[in-house]
Amino acid sequence: MPVTALVSAKSCGVTTSALALTLSSNRPSLLAECDPAGGTVRAGIMQGQVTAGYGLYHLAAAERTGADALAGAFASHLWPLDAAGQRKLLPGLTDPAQAAALGRTWPALSEIMHVLSEEAGYDVFIDAGRVALESGRLHTTLTPAPLLYQADLVLMVVRGTEQSLTLARHLITPLRAELAEHGSGADALGLLLIEDGPSRAHQVAEALKAPVLAALPWDAGTAGYLSNGGRPPRGYGLRSPLLRHARTATENFEAAASRRHIQRQYPARPANPQLSGVLARLSQNHGGGKRG
Template sequence: MAIIAMVSAKGSPGVTTTALACALSWQRPALLAECDPAGGSVLAGYLSALEIEPMGLLQLAVAELRGTAATEFPNQIIDLDGKQPGRRLLLPGIADPVQAGTVRPTWDRLTAFFAGLEEGEPGHDVIADCGRLSSAATPWPLLQRADLVLLVVAATSLRTISPAMPAATQLRRDLTENGRGTGSLGLVLVGDGPYRSAEIQQRLQLPLIAELPYDKRTAAVLSDGGRLRGNASLLRAAAAAEDTVAQAIARRRAQLNIGQEVRHG
């Protein structure tokens, strides 16, 4: 796998919790990159018990402008798993939305840098938390280049599902006009509600990649810190989604390779 970008629509939170659950439970080495232009939340939430100096995406973006991102990268990441050092990493996001303006000109180069992490030793998948699409500073170059773009939707009510419709339309439009087509799009549903997953999938016209339970206790720990249970239902469901994600990426890459062969043939 390579870059998995996660986004949500207005009124449908849960991207950071979903991305963090995947980063902590997947078997392959993973880097959780907080790319939300509204700011990162893991340092102030899940890792709030630690005292960590300012670091992360902003500093990496500045290093990219100087051409030193590769050497600076190890200084800007946090190891999330002391038992398996180097396998589950965090690149903290910006601390203030004002800083999004500094990062914006570097998204193309940062995306290329993230893509190259797959070839490292060990190779890392990048799970990019891109926040809500309502932001004017959405990292579109990252979404356009991602192997998989997952729209995370809380399936608990019409209030959380309805905003996902224009968000899905916006994603299809932008990826068609500026990216590599809509074949990278997928859907993650969180929780249960009055509508069946098949109905939501059909309405949004997105393939369902994963369904995660509304695990209030685990979500609270991932949001605010505390003791995390390894057998929690949210973590088990996130771990089970890894194979589906890998298969979706493999199909997507095969489609792109066939398309390139046709164009150059």
């Protein structure tokens, strides 16, 4: 299953879409909140249940101890998003000042996410926040660049508004160049359209010269609940417009990632027994319920 990173130019719906995709996938799924500007799910739909003792920041210290410590810490810092424990959250940073500590952790973290996707069949969605460039390159602190380089798909989330397209347009070429030079290829880049504004998918694809891999409807009720928590809107569930389309989107991404794999004939990743231990730990933690 693919590791899919979501980015935007500015507050287009990365976190909400990543959450909708994680909650609606047909497969076990993980939302890794890796936005260097800080996570919002903790204070949103999780309504403060996840304490600061859990999450991404703690993985930086574990990584300094070694790969095995990181794999163990990763499994124990995931939070269940459903009762069955099939959908998990790696809660994000609680303070943007923590981002600098993660710089050297991203590559090892990316390895773990790929083990989860390839060996345990997880759909992995990474909230990678806003794209920040420095001299045309991905900023090393303000973006989790290694996660983008190694992702099977990098989705630029855009709305069909003139403002959103204008902001995204400047980022597409440098992002594509970065993925070609340091990542798995420029064709990893696709668009996820939030249907807000007048532009349709074909117009967005034409304007940004990149394929629209999926579209999500404007669904203020479901999106508001996913972003802010509180009481779910009437009729909330997998049949809500946002979650229903998100499920279709996960299938589109899976198909797009498979096509890339076949075309590129990637060599199989070497087995890493230390990392594979993370899978055993995850199945031990499979039951949902509160942790603390």
